[in-house]
Amino acid sequence: MKVLLINGSPKGARSNSLRLAKSFVDGFSEEVGKTEKIEIEELTLASMKIGPCKGCFACWKYTPGNCCIKDDMQAVIEKEVNADLIIWSFPLYYFNVPGILKNLIDRQLPMNLPFMSERTDGYGNGNHESRYDRSGTRHVLISTCGFWTAKDNYDSVTRMFDHFVGKNNYTTIFCGQGELFHVKELSERTDDYLSTVKMAGEGFAKGSISEEIQAKLKEPLYPKEMFESMANASWGVSRETGEKEPDDLIFTRQMTALYNKAAYDGKDRVLEMNYTDLGTSYQIILGRDGSKVVTDRSVTSTTVVNTPFKVWSAISQGEMNGAEALSKGLYSVTGDFSLMMNWSKFFGGAQSASKNDTKTESEQTNNVSQKIKNPSMTTMLIPWIAFWIACAINPVIGGLISIGICAFVPVLIGNRRIVIWDKLSIAAVAILAVASNITGNGALFTNIGYLVFGLLWIVSCIVKEPLCATYVKYSFGGESASKNPLFMKTNYILAALWGVLYVLTAVWTWFLRQNGFETVILIINNIVPVVMGIFTGWFQKWYPAHLARGKKA
Numbered sequence: 001m002k003v004l005l006i007n008g009s010p011k012g013a014r015s016n017s018l019r020l021a022k023s024f025v026d027g028f029s030e031e032v033g034k035t036e037k038i039e040i041e042e043l044t045l046a047s048m049k050i051g052p053c054k055g056c057f058a059c060w061k062y063t064p065g066n067c068c069i070k071d072d073m074q075a076v077i078e079k080e081v082n083a084d085l086i087i088w089s090f091p092l093y094y095f096n097v098p099g100i101l102k103n104l105i106d107r108q109l110p111m112n113l114p115f116m117s118e119r120t121d122g123y124g125n126g127n128h129e130s131r132y133d134r135s136g137t138r139h140v141l142i143s144t145c146g147f148w149t150a151k152d153n154y155d156s157v158t159r160m161f162d163h164f165v166g167k168n169n170y171t172t173i174f175c176g177q178g179e180l181f182h183v184k185e186l187s188e189r190t191d192d193y194l195s196t197v198k199m200a201g202e203g204f205a206k207g208s209i210s211e212e213i214q215a216k217l218k219e220p221l222y223p224k225e226m227f228e229s230m231a232n233a234s235w236g237v238s239r240e241t242g243e244k245e246p247d248d249l250i251f252t253r254q255m256t257a258l259y260n261k262a263a264y265d266g267k268d269r270v271l272e273m274n275y276t277d278l279g280t281s282y283q284i285i286l287g288r289d290g291s292k293v294v295t296d297r298s299v300t301s302t303t304v305v306n307t308p309f310k311v312w313s314a315i316s317q318g319e320m321n322g323a324e325a326l327s328k329g330l331y332s333v334t335g336d337f338s339l340m341m342n343w344s345k346f347f348g349g350a351q352s353a354s355k356n357d358t359k360t361e362s363e364q365t366n367n368v369s370q371k372i373k374n375p376s377m378t379t380m381l382i383p384w385i386a387f388w389i390a391c392a393i394n395p396v397i398g399g400l401i402s403i404g405i406c407a408f409v410p411v412l413i414g415n416r417r418i419v420i421w422d423k424l425s426i427a428a429v430a431i432l433a434v435a436s437n438i439t440g441n442g443a444l445f446t447n448i449g450y451l452v453f454g455l456l457w458i459v460s461c462i463v464k465e466p467l468c469a470t471y472v473k474y475s476f477g478g479e480s481a482s483k484n485p486l487f488m489k490t491n492y493i494l495a496a497l498w499g500v501l502y503v504l505t506a507v508w509t510w511f512l513r514q515n516g517f518e519t520v521i522l523i524i525n526n527i528v529p530v531v532m533g534i535f536t537g538w539f540q541k542w543y544p545a546h547l548a549r550g551k552k553a
């Protein structure tokens, strides 16, 4: 199988469209490669010599099938004729293909016979048959454009391809907001799009691209309003004066454009960006209806970030992680810290907003019914609490009740995702409940339960993610929270404290029971977790803010 990838972007290897085309080829070749050998050749028109057609018809009259211009086009024709699949990768220029690609298209004249023939596909009038049998050649058009959507912007392109490769004889992937593919801060969203393009490549190799993938490819990368303000800010030119703006203001405007107003929680915020190395400062109003930059510091800030501009530049280039820089003391924050802890919700969660914006109501309803919900700590706690209460009252019947609850936890929690800590808890409680039921010794096994519960928390401190983080990260931007050292540090400390508390609970419960203080056990073992819960609520807000004020941990 021979694949010819024609890169028609004047930007050559830096082409946005090429990134999509390469993802498509990856998916396609992975699939085809399972059964046959695949040869992929890439042509970069920007570095080839393909001049415009002279219109002399020599290729029809004097040297049939051969052009009189001696440049790279003869070789291109040969490759086109031999290709099983041609991928046309190009940007949209003035609602059509760029000149270098149009040159190639015009120079295909030697591939046609000069004789007039009828159009047999009912599309257009008049035809010149192909000199070669190209009936088996498949075509895919992959292109990015600069507007927020590709919709209705490609009519000239598709009309042209309808005429020269035949209507319905090619597949298209057209994507708006193309310039975002080289913005590193947005790579989470653009990489997601590229992986969908790859799936399209796999689907195409299997015979067709599913409707679901096609629909995903048509979703705008970001909502129109957000994209347009990002795009407008990226030029770095003042709308009022037409003059170039300073880099720190351009950066602030771009960040402002990324604000996801869906994250608005009823609290108006003013974020002050204080660039300590430049001595400049701008404020960003984050409200219900969107965001706005204030350049004269005329409003009252709720959060002030003091940072050298070069640190922000490094973060925006993807050379440094923002939270990591904060934990290293490269900048400090004063005022309301909730904004920093939820940074990805305010400035990075736009992709989910874009998805919702473009879905129909019925699509959204369908998704809700099928959607697996995020894990909840309740899933892990239900078996333990049931076990401690039931076996303390009656070890035999309590044991049976606990086993029943363990069996029904997946049903009780609905379609929540079950994580490792849920599974370990269910298994541990089931074993302890069986032991309690057989031996009738509820006191011993509830006490071992405290020890096991404590050890679960402690063990979680030596793995990738502490137990509490696995559940609460979804309130702090999801997976991206795991990359936030402040969030992780806070959760490691809390997991260790809860672990130690329950190991100690096992120890004092055993000791007090030996000495007949049953009532004291009842009081202490109920009060202590409540106090620790209140402490947890306070600590998870206080500790990151304490670190961010520049104090070392």
Ligand SMILES: Cc1cc2nc3c(=O)[nH]c(=O)nc-3n(C[C@H](O)[C@H](O)[C@H](O)COP(=O)(O)O)c2cc1C
Binding pocket: 009, 010, 011, 014, 015, 016, 017, 018, 090, 091, 092, 093, 094, 095, 096, 144, 145, 146, 147, 153, 177, 178, 179
């Ligand atoms: C000369 C020129 C004309 C353009 N015309 C359009 C256009 O008509 N519509 C559009 O949406 N984008 C237009 N764009 C934007 C490009 O299509 C967009 O930047 C694309 O992502 C570039 O892709 P590439 O990196 O593969 O070359 C134009 C860009 C240039 C430089």
